[in-house]
Amino acid sequence: MRRTGKRSASGEVGRSKWSEAQRASLYSEITDRIIADQEGGCVPWVKPWGSAKASLGLPKNAATGRSYSGINILILWGAVIEHGYPGQSWLTFRQALALGGNVRKGEHGTTIVHADRFIPKSEKERAKAEDAEPQAIPFLKRFTVFNVAQCEGLPEGLYSQPEPLPEREIIPHAETLVRATGADIRIGGDRAFYMPSADFIQLPPQPAFFEQINYYRTCFHELGHWSGHPTRLARDLSGSFGTKLYAREELVAEITAAFTCSSLGITPTVRHADYIASWLEVLREDNRAIFRAASLASKAADFLLAFQADAEIKMREGIAA
Known part of the structure; x- marks a missing residue:
């Protein structure tokens, strides 16, 4: 009509x-x-x-x-x-x-x-x-x-034919830390997330990133979430998308990624501050939110970086033996 x-x-x-x-x-x-x-x-x-x-x-x-x-x-x-x-x-x-x-x-x-x-x-x-x-x-x-x-x-x-992906641009000391955590990291698809119920991380292949350095920033963001599992640092990961609890945990994970990347001398081209700002809009009513998130992120980053320290000790001991 x-x-x-x-x-x-x-x-x-x-x-x-x-x-x-x-x-x-x-x-x-x-x-x-x-x-x-x-x-x-x-x-x-x-x-x-x-x-x-x-x-x-x-x-x-x-x-x-x-x-x-x-x-x-x-x-x-x-x-x-x-x-x-x-x-x-x-x-x-x-x-x-x-x-x-x-x-x-x-x-x-x-x-x-x-x-x-x-x-x-x-x-x-x-x-x-x-x-x-x-x-x-x-x-x-x-x-x-x-x-x-x-x-x-x-x-x-x-019909589009998939183009072969380029080689990975590996950062060895970042790879050492990722392996040392023992986290269940599954590579594939085009989504990045941590699944608390099954305790695994999903990441796109590194060559799928427009700038491959950002793979590590994303990986450490998801490892930040992973650190909050009940068997590790036991943060509350039950928030659903759009809730304040979800926003707080996203802040923690992103600041963890920033702290970890900084400790490893990795400089992503996606600026952490831009990402954090989007969550601060949700949390404006709580002027202490960023302080709490930074404190929890410090603990999470220390937790992750301790795995690298342990790996380096074991490596030195192996060489000495």
């Missing part, structure tokens, strides 16, 4: 009001989506690693070869990270059919926008009467696109 507004004598006023309402709604919808990505930690222009499967190049239309621009880049980046698509190529439903393929049943598309302009009939008449240039009204159209990974039957050349 097509929705129409009340038409004036010129037939354009109702249309203009509806277009404005549509445009405001779409701007709000897209803005809310970007904010939700930020709040959920899915921020491809900040996240220090990409996918082990896909690079965060510019998304493009697989049929025309044209790159998307503006807000559509952010929308499609977010979709690639959220769903783990292996590439940055997209098609409309009709384009997939035209290429001899189809969108798989049950797949949901991603809404993007196209900016355009139109000149209402009333504006053309006004401009003609006043011998002036008509003023075009900007508007947004929405389109639904599908990643080629959501399609089947397309020509082989359209």
Whole structure:
């Protein structure tokens, strides 16, 4: 059903009001989506690693070869990270059919926008009467696109082939500390987290990081969480995302990473202060929060660094023997 507004004598006023309402709604919808990505930690222009499967190049239309621009880049980046698509190529439903393929049943598309302009009939008449240039009204159209990974039957050349990852840029003394902790660290995928219930850490492969030095910052952040397990320093790790308890623990883990990296002479390119600031916004009502977090982080960093000291002692004793 097509929705129409009340038409004036010129037939354009109702249309203009509806277009404005549509445009405001779409701007709000897209803005809310970007904010939700930020709040959920899915921020491809900040996240220090990409996918082990896909690079965060510019998304493009697989049929025309044209790159998307503006807000559509952010929308499609977010979709690639959220769903783990292996590439940055997209098609409309009709384009997939035209290429001899189809969108798989049950797949949901991603809404993007196209900016355009139109000149209402009333504006053309006004401009003609006043011998002036008509003023075009900007508007947004929405389109639904599908990643080629959501399609089947397309020509082989359209499907993304995973590129081999480069070699790891290893920092030996950081590796020594990580191994010495004995933590269960599982490498793979495109997420970094610590699972307290199963007591393991998940990390993306080091070469998936845009700058590999940041792998160690992320690793020590998760080891900071790991140190809080009931069998170690016994912090409360029960907070769910968005709660104050969760924010406090994130502060502790990030400051632990900062302290540990500093002790090892590692300088990540993702600045710890930027990350901490996002959590301080949640904790502004508690002006002692940063002090408590720093105290707990010192204990956690000392706990982690003690493993390296023990490893070096054992190594020296082995050489002496």
